[in-house]
Amino acid sequence: MNIELREPKTADDFALYYDLRWRILRKPWTEDRESSKDEHESLAVHLMAWADNRLVGVGRLHFNTPQEAQIRYMAVEDSYSGRGVGTVVLKELEVRAERAGATRMVANARENALSFYKKHGYDLIDRADTLFDSLVHWRVVKLLSTTRGSS
Secondary structure (H helix, E strand, O other): OOOEEEOOOOHHHHHHHHHHHHHHHOOOOOOOHHHHOOOOHHHOEEEEEEEOOEEEEEEEEEEOOOOEEEEEEEEEOHHHOOOOHHHHHHHHHHHHHHHOOOOEEEEEEEHHHHHHHHHOOOEEEEEEEEEOOOEEEEEEEEEOOOOOOOO
């Protein structure tokens, strides 16, 4: 399967991007579409993964500090789960974080995503937030190589 990554640029792109985020990550718990957005949207890196002429995954990166980047809102269409879409998005977000000078990546992962992050070198740190009174998240971290892109 060929996966193409691109950043949303147009209003239509962003509509598709936010819709997938909401449907996968929030709709089962709330009808509030705005719950899939936060105060970091305007400064964040947004990625869309396309396969078979269809949006199949999304992910976002923002910076907590100049050294610490955070992944949020990783989502993959159910029918494409386990087919490498999340891996492609995650790896590109890591590359972009490193290029911008980050030395550490963090995420708050759902229970069902812990094995995905562990497979990609993330360590479990501690329990994080609980959303919607039932959706437990765990803080994961990965130290990034600072040698990429330097001469």
